Each structure stands twice: as structure tokens, then as C-alpha cells.
Amino acid sequence: MGFLHQPSLRTLSLAAALLSAAACAPVPATMTPAPAVDMSTTPPSPDPRIGLRAGLHDAAEAAWNLRVLSRSRPPERFAGVTNSDLAFTGNYAIQGNYNGYQVWDISNPANPRVATAFYCPASQSDVSVYKNLLFVSGEGLTGRLDCGGQGVAAPVSAERLRGLRIFDITDIRNPRNVGNVQTCRGSHTHTVLADPRDTENVYVYVSGSSGIRSPEELPGCVAAPPSVDPNSALFRIEVIKVPLANPERAAIVSSPRIFTDLVAPPRHGDTPGDIAAQQAELAAARARGEFTGTFLGRERVLSSRVTAPLLDSIVRARNGRGNPTGADSAALRSALPRILATMFPPSENTGPQPGPTQCHDITVYPAIGLAGGACEGYGLLLDIRNPENPVRIAAVADSNFSYWHSATFNNDGTKVLFSDEWGGGGQPKCRATDPKEWGANAIFAIVNGRMEFQSYYKLPAAQTQYENCVAHNGSLIPIPGRDVMVQAWYQGGISVFDWTDARNPVEIAFHDRGPVDSTQMGNGGSWSVYWYNGVLVSSEISRGLDIFQLQPSGFLSQNELDASRTVRLEYFNPQGQPRFTWPPSFALARAYVDQLERSRGLPATRIAAVRQALQGAESMSGAGRRTALTQLQAQVSGDAAGSSDAAKVRMLSAALRDLAAM
């Protein structure tokens, strides 16, 4: 709402009004008053996201269970150029842009201010922070070491930057480029890994899926597959080690081959039992005299529909007739490896082995020692306890997934959500005709280090053919006791959903604008939206920076929101997940009570009694409050046994105990 308080914009609006015909009134830059609180648990119908008027800065908007705090346009030098991902430090949001990056002071989220607009073109300018350092990704062919905007025309050039730029932001208004690390495939995205056991260094995992540079431009870059040259730049990620005291010495420390021997299961991974069964099947087939062949990573029994015509052709080649002889079979057996090699020719880009050559993005969760790798046709679970040597512990593929894009863990680390950026983000994949399982999220339970599929979640509102829309970046919102996240869907807007019940994710809030253009595909939409210290910050590709606040609703109580606001982060890189912890508060205890009321985990009479006791305790202080809380905790602890939601009752009990101990 901040805009309207700015005199200059008031003047602008007035000027606009004077210039406009009455029938064609302009829409002010800020227009959404705080909506009335809606406590219903039924989504609005018809969906107000359908049929919104198009426009760049005057598109119609629809919001449900959240309100817009501010809409800020890009600084001049970045207007018209793609905004990309976000990182946060202190009171600042750092927003990548294909022309560089913008630092916004969001101390007042209703009125963000540009602190720095740093011109240094690169795509995609994925950003991360750690202490006084800022990391920026460069992938495209135009990035220059000198931050110039003229591009690099020559296919081989010493002026090109593809990799990671490092800035010292001790003075955030005057960033200094203190180092660059060049990589063979550039950096599409990167992930900062702060190892809890290493305070001297920080690690950066680089994901780059673009073409491999010529060794003349960057020595050591090998485009041949690993089977031809073990130094291949394919089938690996890069790990950069950054000494915090000497960031200029940052360098690639390892190139882990996390894809080695990765063979896709058709859907959710081979169990040891499956593998044993395959071996038995092969042995039995060989015993029966059937043909087997090794291709794409393992030995398989060949269908007689493959081998019969081949045997026939061998018979014909010796001018024979009738059934093939033992000699014919032997001839085929010896020729098979060659025949299969022509069916599956090794190529520079796919290599002879199946599986991804790179990850699109990796989300690390250091507190649980795991990372989720979204890697072309796979979702990987990596053990990252040794940052220099991440080890793959599980992999999933999914027939409905096109391009594994990013990963988000729930706070407990018992689930992981992967998104599918079907169509690369520039295509309209949320039309009414597009399947709900395509371009969606897939949710997996993590059980004994393996991933078990639970469900898909896709933006429920159909978008037009002129709105690029697909699952994109998001983060958890620290609602205690629940898995709630906010996610960007490009021109599909942002969607807040609850995936506590992993088999039944449900949308609980949203915001959307009409298309940028009503006549053709335009460039816009939310690239990413993340929770940061009480607000939702969205990087709008063309429109700038949007900040939202969740409203209490039938899905989310004021107490739950208050409890979420007790969580404060010093910094946040969405691809480096922190574990949320909630300091003891009355809001936290009340949030659990609200959840028990919703789940009917306690009878209404108990809910009312606990609320009354909490109110009583809060009105007291010192020893009186402690005694009241301790008594309440003892009663609640006794409620657990008879509750259908015993786990939540125990969380309430623990919250009361911590509150009493304050």
C-alpha cells in the first residue's frame, strides 16, 4: 500500500486521471485494498484467476487469503530485462536480473527501496549469499569478465565469463567483484552449502546444463563422454570451495560423478529384490537358450520379435531354409553386441550410459545431511555430509515428469517435493487441456533413505495460452506442525499449498495477475517466491518485486501466522534449506490447539478448556505463570493417549513445557 503515500506517484495518478477518458480509466499502480478475512474452507468459485484482464503494470489481479503489501518496479537499468531468482540477507532481498542484480532494502515491506542496482549482465544471474559474500551465476555466451554489456561474439574468447562471480558485499551499496570461477558448462544455477563442521570455508555446488566450452577457451573442458575420456565434463557436477578469509582463492575442489551407474527405474526405483529377480530372469533365459544383450547399462533378455527376424536373415544369408541351426544362433550371438551398438550409438550428448549429464538445481539441507538433486530425467537424494564428495543414495524417475527442476524438503526431512519444469518455463503448460500430472510437483516420502511417490500437485487454476506457466521455485513457510509452502508458477501467479497430508496436497492461498499480453505470449510472471521473516517475496520477471502477507483464513489461523512470525532468519538461500525452529511462545501453543481443533484431535470441551487455561496463564507472570503452565502441560500430556492426533497433542505438550521453562 506504500505507493499511494508517495507524492510523486500521487501526482502521476492524478496526471493519468486527467489524461484519461472516463471510459478508459487507468488502474493505479497499487489497487488492492486489504481484502476482508475469509474464514471459509471452500475455494472461491468461480475461480477468480480465470479471465483476468491483461496488462504489464495494469493487469487485473486476484488474491485469496493473502494481501499485497507492495509492488515495486525495477530500477531503470533493469526495466524490460528478465528478473530471476532471489536471496536474502538481513533486511535485504537480492534479486537477480539478466543485466546484473538489484539489492532491495525491505525493512519496510510495504515500501521496498533500491539499495543497489549492480550492472553486470549474465544469464540467469542466480544469486546466493553467505556472510559478506554474494555469488552470481553466469551461463550464457554473452557474460563478460569485465561486466560489459556488449556480449562476446567469438566462439573462443578470453573475455567470456561462464561460471560463478563472487562479490564482497560488506558495503552492500558498493559491491566489489573479488573473484570469478570459470566452469566448463557455465552455471545455470548454484547452491551454497554451509557445512556445519567447516567454519573456514563455504562450498558452492554448480549446476550447468548448457554446452561444453572449447578447451581452447577453458583448458581441461572435455566434451567426449567419460567412456572415451575420464576427464569428461559430462555426467558430473562441480564443487567450488570458497575460503571465507580469501574468497579470491575460490576454486573447483572436486567434480563428483554422482550419476555413475545410474540406471532409471521405470517409475520409483529398483529394490534389491527387483535386482535379484532380474538376475534370476537372465540366468533362466540363458539356460533356455534365449538371447541376451547388454545395452543401456545392464544386460537384458531380448524379445524374440527382435531376434527372430535377425535369425531369419542369417538363414537367408547362407541361402538356407527352415529353422535356424545352432550355428545360426551362434552367429547371431557373436553379432549381437555390434547390432546393439548401432541401435544405441554412443553420442557426444547422451553418452553411452543412460542418465543425466547434469543437474538443473540442487537443494541442500545441511541439518539432515541430505540434498535433493533435480537432474534432467531424475530426482536424486544425495548424502552431503562430506561436502566435497556428495554421494547418491537414491534416485527416482517418473513417466509424467519431463524435466526435473528443483527440490524442497519438508522441515522434518521426511518428505521431498520435486518440480517438473516441463517446456522450460517459456511455454503455457497450465491450460485447461494440459494434464494435471505434467509440469507439476511430485511429492515423495523419504523412507529408510528411499523415495516413495505420494502425489502430484499442480496449480489448480487454468491459465491462457499466452501465459507461460509451469511449476517453479518456492519455499516452506514455517507454520509449526504443518508442511506449507509457497511456489511460483510464472504467469500462473503464486500458489500457497499444504502438503502435510502428502497424498492430498491442497491449495490454501493464491495471487495471480492477468497475462502480460492478451494477444501473444509475453514475458512475465513470478520466477520465484519465498517466505522470508514474515512476508512472501516474489521476483516478477517483468513487473519487478512483489511482497505479500498471508491472511488468517479457514486454513490458517492467526495463531499459526503469529507463530510463523517468531521464526527469524539472518540470511536465506532458498536452495540451502535451514531447519526452522520455533522459540517458545503462547502463539505456538495456541497454533497447536487450533490444529487439534481442526483435526478434531481433542474434544471441543478440552479445546475450550485449554484455551481458557492458556489465557489465564498469559495474564499471570513469574512463578504463577510457570505453575499454571506446568499444570496445563501435565493435563495435556494425559490427553495424548485418548487422542486420534496423539503426535500433535505431544507437540502441544512440549510447547507448554518449553513455555513454562522460560
Added chain:
Amino acid sequence: MTFRITMVAGALLLAATGGCSGSPRATAPVEPVRTGPVHAQGQAAAILRARADSARLPYTAADIRFMTHMIPHHAQALEMAKLVPSHGASATVRTLAGRILSGQQDEIATMQQWLRDRQQPVPDAAAGGLHAGHGAGQEHTMMPGMLTHEQMTRLDAARGWDFDRLFLTFMIQHHRGAVGMVDELFSTHGAAQDETIFKFASDVQVDQRTEIARMERMLADVLAAPDSP
């Protein structure tokens, strides 16, 4: 990600002229520029467009060639995918083909719009496929990986298991051609400096590389499939 810088300016102009039938540009909404000086509307749109133009690096003949040639290449993939429902394909091949159909159709629209925005001739997407090399009035260079007329005819004649095998074999060949076209573009002097081209070509490459790996696995399953009764 595929981006259209020009569209921001285009949308702005449309916002300034469209949706308000018959009104001259001078009565359209103001474009407030938060951090800059106040401009009269129309002028602001022009400034934003000029800025977008100057931010965009020049595209080259190689870029135009790439976009122009990839349209018939994609069009043939659509022709192939359209055979799937009537040729007894398996469920997994039908799913794959559905995604190829949707994906490449949308990408053709992107390429056509890119060419149109730059006043370049826009190839007709209907000119690929079965009649590649036989049509009239279009350029008929066979792009890398494209099926010959004979291969297309073989595919059209196959049914069931045979169709699956040929479809996957030919689509892998077809995709490899597209991946190679991107490699060639990226190693051409001055090419892919335009942000839209770089992102689009990169998307085509990673999507098709991922799909090649998926199809290789599917083909392996087809070749190892037990005989149907």
C-alpha cells in the same frame, strides 16, 4: 526458460493502445517509473522499448537460420507423434508422444513469433512430415536427424510393437539432430548473443537430451519385452 524481452515493450504499447477502443494513445494510462523522472505516457513506453532494444544484443543470420530451420524439424516430430493414436502404440509411447506434440507445438509458436517480431519470413509448420522433400513452395533442406520419406513411410506402415520400436528409434535420431543443431549454433561466431535465442536453444537442447535418455530406456524395454501371446 524462454524469454521475450521485446514482448515487454510490445505489451506496454498494447497496454497503451489496446483495450480502449478508439482512444488515441495520448489518453492511455500513464507508465509511472518509480525510480526515475516523470514521463508523459506514450513517451514512457517508447523509452522502455528503446531500453529493451538497447539491452538486446544483435541477432545474426545464424540465429535466423536456426529458428527458420527448427520449425520444419519440429513440424516433422509433430507428424510422427500424430501417427501414435492410430498405430497401436503402447501407453508409454502414447504418453511420450502427447508430451512431444504439446511441447513442440508450443515451441513452433515461439519460433514463429520470434521470426515475425524481426520481420523475417515465417515457415509454415504444416510443411514437414510425410511430405518432407516432396512439398511445394517451401525450402526442403533436410535438417539433421530428420526422417527421409522412406523412413516416414516405414513408420506409417508399422503397427503395435513394431511401431513402438520404429517410433522410438526414429525419434531418438530426430532429437539427436536437434541437439546437434544447437551445438552448431553455439559454436558459430556471433550467434546466440540474443537472450531469447540462447534460452530457447538451451531449453530445446536440455529437453530433447533428457527425452533421448528417456526414449533409450523405453526402447530398451521394448526390445526386451516378452512376446505377446
